[in-house]
Amino acid sequence: MDALRPRQKLWIERNGRLALSTYRVDLLERVAEHGSLAQAADALGLSYRRAWGKVKELEANLGIPLVRSEVGGAGGGHTTLTPEATAFLEAYRAYESRMQEHLATEFEALFASVVAARTRS
């Protein structure tokens, strides 16, 4: 429809504080993928300290543990997501996907006639 594109940003708050967002979900998914917060931070161009801060902030704001770290061992440290974190991430991606569909559908439904009128004029 013309060159107009609907955009949205989604996030979740708890008691007025950021509890989850697409960017934070990206970070946590990288942790799951790499088994390492350091590598997840690298992948997003964040310092380890900053990534760690973001995860701890989310844990405090969501009120649940999101990551588990095992220090040392044969391969060095290892960080995994908790089952609660995995459940939240899955719900978030499904939610985001449904909202993206609604965005396209509602935009088309509500702006099509306006844009057509504009193009004719």
Added chain:
Amino acid sequence: MDALRPRQKLWIERNGRLALSTYRVDLLERVAEHGSLAQAADALGLSYRRAWGKVKELEANLGIPLVRSEVGGAGGGHTTLTPEATAFLEAYRAYESRMQEHLATEFEALFASVVAARTRS
């Protein structure tokens, strides 16, 4: 559902540039309300220059005239919205309202079980 609250920010782009947003819609609605860009700017705590810049930027990015100004006359200058602007604002508010409903419905549907599990643990 717990204290978690879904949030969203909506906007529209054209050729990668901001063409409409909730904040811009607020500004244009104030213009319609007051019949004056200066008063609309005041109501939002913006300088006239800044408000004027925002309107002109939107006109360029949307590709349509949004306001009409009449200089002078008995009561001084007067600014009104064009019919195209009014049509866009109406579509935007309807769109925003539908998206807000979807936000609540999808959040409830997708996060209810996750939050319940968290609360039990």
